[in-house]
Amino acid sequence: MTYTAPSAQTTAAGVSLLAPLSGRLVPIEKVPDPVFAEKMVGDGISIDPVSQSLLSPCDGEVVQLHPSCHAVTIKTAEGIEVLMHIGLDTVMLRGEGFDPKVKVGDRVRAGDPLIDFDADYVALHAKSLLTQIVISNSDQVAKFTPYSGNVTVGRDVILDLSLAGSDAVVTADSGVTVTSAPIIVPNPTGLHARPAAVLVNLAKKYKSNIRLKRGDKEVSARSVVGLMGLEVNHGDTVQLIADGSDADAAIAELSEALRSGLGEEGAKPLASPASVASLTAAAPPPRPRSDDPNLILGVAASPGVAVGYTYRLQHQDIRVTETAANPNQERRKLERAIEQAQAEIEALRAKVHGQADAGKAAIFAAHLELLEDPELTDTTTNLIDKGKSAAFAWKQAYTTQAEQLSQLKNELLAARANDLRDVGGRVLRILTGTSVEGVSYPDNCILLAEDLTPSDTATMERGKVLGFCTVGGGATSHVSILARAMDIPAIAGAEARITDLPDGTPVILDGSKGKLRLHPTLEEMERVRQKQARLKTRRQTELASAHLPAQTRDGHRIEVVANIANAEEAEKAVSLGGEGVGLLRSEFVFMERDSAPSEDEQTEIYSTIARILDGRPLIIRTLDVGGDKPLPYLPLPHEENPFLGVRGVRIGFDRPDILRTQLRAILRTSTHGNVKIMFPMIATLEDWRMAKTMLEEERQALGVAPIAAGIMVEVPSTAVSAEQFAKEVDFFSVGTNDLTQYTLAMDRGHPKLAPYVDGLNPAVLSLIGMAARAANANGKFCGICGGIGSDPQAIPILVGLGVTELSVSVPTIPSVKAQIREFSLNDCQRLAERALTLQSGAEVRDLMPMED
Ligand code: PEP
Numbered sequence: 075m076t077y078t079a080p081s082a083q084t085t086a087a088g089v090s091l092l093a094p095l096s097g098r099l100v101p102i103e104k105v106p107d108p109v110f111a112e113k114m115v116g117d118g119i120s121i122d123p124v125s126q127s128l129l130s131p132c133d134g135e136v137v138q139l140h141p142s143c144h145a146v147t148i149k150t151a152e153g154i155e156v157l158m159h160i161g162l163d164t165v166m167l168r169g170e171g172f173d174p175k176v177k178v179g180d181r182v183r184a185g186d187p188l189i190d191f192d193a194d195y196v197a198l199h200a201k202s203l204l205t206q207i208v209i210s211n212s213d214q215v216a217k218f219t220p221y222s223g224n225v226t227v228g229r230d231v232i233l234d235l236s237l238a239g240s241d242a243v244v245t246a247d248s249g250v251t252v253t254s255a256p257i258i259v260p261n262p263t264g265l266h267a268r269p270a271a272v273l274v275n276l277a278k279k280y281k282s283n284i285r286l287k288r289g290d291k292e293v294s295a296r297s298v299v300g301l302m303g304l305e306v307n308h309g310d311t312v313q314l315i316a317d318g319s320d321a322d323a324a325i326a327e328l329s330e331a332l333r334s335g336l337g338e339e340g341a342k343p344l345a346s347p348a349s350v351a352s353l354t355a356a357a358p359p360p361r362p363r364s365d366d367p368n369l370i371l372g373v374a375a376s377p378g379v380a381v382g383y384t385y386r387l388q389h390q391d392i393r394v395t396e397t398a399a400n401p402n403q404e405r406r407k408l409e410r411a412i413e414q415a416q417a418e419i420e421a422l423r424a425k426v427h428g429q430a431d432a433g434k435a436a437i438f439a440a441h442l443e444l445l446e447d448p449e450l451t452d453t454t455t456n457l458i459d460k461g462k463s464a465a466f467a468w469k470q471a472y473t474t475q476a477e478q479l480s481q482l483k484n485e486l487l488a489a490r491a492n493d494l495r496d497v498g499g500r501v502l503r504i505l506t507g508t509s510v511e512g513v514s515y516p517d518n519c520i521l522l523a524e525d526l527t528p529s530d531t532a533t534m535e536r537g538k539v540l541g542f543c544t545v546g547g548g549a550t551s552h553v554s555i556l557a558r559a560m561d562i563p564a565i566a567g568a569e570a571r572i573t574d575l576p577d578g579t580p581v582i583l584d585g586s587k588g589k590l591r592l593h594p595t596l597e598e599m600e601r602v603r604q605k606q607a608r609l610k611t612r613r614q615t616e617l618a619s620a621h622l623p624a625q626t627r628d629g630h631r632i633e634v635v636a637n638i639a640n641a642e643e644a645e646k647a648v649s650l651g652g653e654g655v656g657l658l659r660s661e662f663v664f665m666e667r668d669s670a671p672s673e674d675e676q677t678e679i680y681s682t683i684a685r686i687l688d689g690r691p692l693i694i695r696t697l698d699v700g701g702d703k704p705l706p707y708l709p710l711p712h713e714e715n716p717f718l719g720v721r722g723v724r725i726g727f728d729r730p731d732i733l734r735t736q737l738r739a740i741l742r743t744s745t746h747g748n749v750k751i752m753f754p755m756i757a758t759l760e761d762w763r764m765a766k767t768m769l770e771e772e773r774q775a776l777g778v779a780p781i782a783a784g785i786m787v788e789v790p791s792t793a794v795s796a797e798q799f800a801k802e803v804d805f806f807s808v809g810t811n812d813l814t815q816y817t818l819a820m821d822r823g824h825p826k827l828a829p830y831v832d833g834l835n836p837a838v839l840s841l842i843g844m845a846a847r848a849a850n851a852n853g854k855f856c857g858i859c860g861g862i863g864s865d866p867q868a869i870p871i872l873v874g875l876g877v878t879e880l881s882v883s884v885p886t887i888p889s890v891k892a893q894i895r896e897f898s899l900n901d902c903q904r905l906a907e908r909a910l911t912l913q914s915g916a917e918v919r920d921l922m923p924m925e926d
């Protein structure tokens with residue numbers, strides 16, 4: 075269809091907008107995004123562009139330019155706000171591909187350039203290039219007349235607007251002013267057009283005048299432009315304020331909507347900040363309860379079993395004087411106390427560094443940061459300025475904030491309350507000159523407490539405290555993390571009645587199951603002690619032979635290597651007898667960052683690990699994210715079935731820039747280490763050949779020697795076609811975690827299916843057998859890097875199936891090696907043959923019963 079453009083004009087009664095881009099006009103209702111199609115942002119029109127420089131459709135002022143530069147608003151002299159949004163979901167590109175030509179406050183004429191964009195890049199990385207031109211204050215327009223067909227930029231008119239008679243100003247009817255609790259914005263890219271529009275639409279339902287406040291800036295919650303101009307980012311704290319007769323209802327609905335991300339994908343609600351007194355607490359998750367008076371249930375916080383006698387640890391309640399005469403003096407006291415606390419925490423950090431591992435010492439680094447938290451220090455100094463003593467002010471500040479944190483639904487944040495109490499208590503003791511009471515722990519004690527702080531845990535007398543059980547905390551609390559690092563069995567989140575138990579009550583604490591058995595018989599206690607002694611002796615024997623090779627009684631050699639995520643684990647693996655790394659999950663190198671690591675950064679990280687391994691093999695798996703494991707800087711479309719979508723190597727094909735950068739880093743590392751490469755989620759021979767071609771291209775460009783290249787066997791098709799793959803690849807490593815989920819069609823993380831997602835299911839074993847047979851027949855090796863590689867009930871069966879490399883979790887290296895030495899290859903083969911004839915994972919497990 076050919077379009078004949080009417081001439082562009084602005085009259086007293088209306089405004090005509092010129093095409094900001096060349097392309098085909100699309101009715102706004104047809105845009106595949108409900109926010110635009112349902113006119114939540116406003117009425118208007120869309121263009122499927124063929125040009126890549128967005129020009130102004132009218133004269134006016136630039137009143138908003140999104141920080142990601144994908145959206146801009148021009149306000150005309152008539153007060154019409156024309157919002158142009160290039161593409162769909164383009165906020166995710168965070169500015170990549172956009173080059174703004176204006177800034178907020180600039181005056182522009184129709185036809186002036188606003189934003190240049192790289193249409194290829196945007197088309198490739200965003201959902202669509204469709205560009206929306208909408209009037210964000212549509213209530214000021216009486217009639218919209220959109221045009222259709224193809225248009226030429228700066229020449230044709232796309233939309234005629236007849237103006238409403240008067241400004242549609244929202245006036246609040248009489249009523250109260252209601253202010254919401256502070257809300258942390260969970261949207262990954264803040265309040266950009268889409269969530270802002272949803273908020274505006276909700277606000278329009280109410281008569282009240284509703285505003286959104288960030289810092290000291292307030293805007294109308296009915297203005298998309300205003301909201302975007304507020305530049306609210308992910309994690310920012312905002313508040314809603316409403317004046318009017320329905321203010322209460324408005325605040326209730328809008329707060330909830332804001333808190334839950336305004337319907338945006340990936341916006342997980344964040345808890346409100348601790349500093350807010352009006353914070354509304356959500357009910358904590360229900361705790362496990364037992365009907366047996368002699369059994370207390372809790373959360374498994376740190377594995378292991380301990381037998382002993384209870385000892386209750388109580389924290390001192392430090393009393394403080396409320397007022398003080400000289401605020402300046404009190405401020406100085408506070409400063410000094412904080413300095414001393416810093417020194418003490420530094421010392422603890424060093425101690426934990428020596429006792430546990432370096433990573434866990436970071437918990438105390440976080441404590442140091444808490445000491446400098448401005449919310450805490452500002453609240454305290456404000457109180458001091460009002461005549462309170464430093465001790466009173468500090469106590470008030472940290473206890474209030476800790477209390478509020480502890481009420482949060484987000485378990486991870488709630489757990490930080492205990493850290494705050496720990497740090498707060500330390501400063502308070504210093505301020506009040508209270509000495510830390512030296513706790514003298516009785517022998518063989520199982521510590522019971524309302525809660526323990528990381529400091530309590532780090533300073534515990536290890537020879538006397540055999541385990542502990544707390545009412546507070548959870549598996550993710552820092553105390554639990556420390557307990558695991560220090561190898562102390564522990565239960566957290568236990569029933570509160572533990573604090574009523576008299577000291578000296580005999581108990582058996584099972585930290586692996588989260589169970590505290592009260593009043594066991596002496597025989598039961600003895601049985602557990604004997605088992606512990608046996609386990610200890612066994613562990614010592616295993617450790618003593620950890621550095622010997624793992625071979626069966628008849629001399630069949632199995633390579634035992636490690637699954638690692640970083641250099642620290644590589645060191646640990648080597649110290650425990652690991653013969654190399656069978657799986658470096660390189661995604662950890664890409665996580666918790668704002669952008670992908672550069673080639674040099676990756677080379678440095680991989681080279682450090684290669685150096686630690688000192689010639690031992692290092693198998694680097696290329697980036698295995700996507701679907702359910704997104705990276706913040708990698709915009710991936712929402713997927714209905716993420717496990718069946720663009721994940722693993724498919725991401726590399728979709729984003730060859732990322733994969734090729736990684737390939738180069740791995741190849742560069744290979745020049746000074748025993749490096750092999752492995753591709754995840756290979757499902758077809760085409761996948762493998764494509765990956766291999768990319769590797770070869772990069773290798774030739776770098777001019778380095780070829781390296782061994784293998785694949786993960788984790789998709790059933792690959793196992794079934796193993797014979798064909800084995801002719802081309804250098805090795806297989808079976809990812810039994812995924813292979814099991816895809817074979818049984820059971821989500822590996824599904825809580826209800828967990829007992830059935832068993833890699834020892836005969837169907838999975840049969841696929842492993844196919845892979846191992848094909849590899850061996852073609853002179854290649856087949857390893858296992860999924861979880862069952864460390865499972866004692868699986869190990870002999872895997873060896874019997876023909877697997878010759880086990881890549882296992884680091885702590886299990888010595889026991890896996892020891893277990894291999896207990897069998898002959900013949901025993902293993904018989905077990906494997908038998909396993910393949912059985913009917914369920916449970917039956918297979920019965921072949922290798924575990925000691926109770
Ligand atoms: C597996 O799937 O078994 C595997 C080792 O990979 P990941 O667990 O990282 O998906």
Ligand code: MG
Nearest residue numbers: 788809811812
């Ligand atoms: Mg996997």
